[in-house]
Amino acid sequence: MSAAEDPDRVTCAVLIIGDEILSGRTQDTNLRDIARYLNVLGIDLAEARTVPDVLQEIVDALNALRSRYDYVITTGGIGPTHDDITADAIAAAFGVELEEHPEIIAMMQSRWQGELNAARRRMARVPVGGRLVKNPVQGPPGFTIGNVFTLAGVPTIMRGMLEDVGPRMRGGRPTVSRTVRVEGSGEGAIAAPLEAVARAHPDMSLGSYPFFGAEGYGSNLVIRSRDPAALAGVVDELIAALKGAGIENVREIEVA
Known part of the structure; x- marks a missing residue:
């Protein structure tokens, strides 16, 4: 939009x-x-x-x-x-x-x-x-x-x-973000379900941010929207899509 x-x-x-x-x-x-x-x-x-x-x-x-x-x-x-x-x-x-x-x-x-x-x-x-x-x-x-x-x-x-x-400045509605953490799976494994959810919600921003370190590897998937209620629904949808693709180690995390 x-x-x-x-x-x-x-x-x-x-x-x-x-x-x-x-x-x-x-x-x-x-x-x-x-x-x-x-x-x-x-x-x-x-x-x-x-x-x-x-x-x-x-x-x-x-x-x-x-x-x-x-x-x-x-x-x-x-x-x-x-x-x-x-x-x-x-x-x-x-x-x-x-x-x-x-x-x-x-x-x-x-x-x-x-x-x-x-x-x-x-x-x-x-x-x-x-x-x-x-x-x-x-x-x-x-x-x-x-x-x-x-x-x-x-x-x-x-x-x-x-x-x-x-x-x-003229302010707008603040953007709210929520983060879904995927551990033990690379971006190649999560790309398809992430893209499917992104295509279904073009008014939202979905980004993948990989991490690597002593704690392992994976990606933090960040979803941003001005509509908190709609955002909550998309978080649930994304988690379900990932699990439907066989990716089980998925959870929402709080980010400061």
Whole structure:
């Protein structure tokens, strides 16, 4: 079911910006944190992209995502150095100029006793028409324009900024998940009954996540839906289908 067919579905994309992510020098954890935060709000994280510090690539990716989804969250590239070009790219994508935001200037003058060099002033630039996103941790705020929220790349700061983003978003019905654990059988054995149940319920998400370790091997089958009652029925149906295929070591588990 598409977002247009499901009025309860609200979608968001994440655009991760930075050469350091693509090079492997920095491990991204923001995507995980954003996904968890959005799920509580009932917003589906529908797509994530990572792009380098190249203005046109940021512009192209942003325009593609903001036209397709209800919201876009960007992370990274709003610091004081020459390669922090996220604000430039977002202004270009929206066809507006950048301006020094007076609130950010005042905030930085207070912090640095009025001494603002060119690098620090870069962090005060906001696209014309943009509004600030609070930064409760340290440093200048992020900003929002249109359906785009621009946040810092530093995880602790990004998480703090998210708290000001959530109330500005239209939430949907939260997705609920339940997990069926299959032990001692590989994905080849469970594929047919899993596919049959998935085909019978195209409005639900069914995924298989294999595990291997000292405790043995198998798969955790995760079913997701916005309808808890319907979800319970599909869990029972899946367990019955697996047992009908001769797979006996099957049980539902609680996942924190």
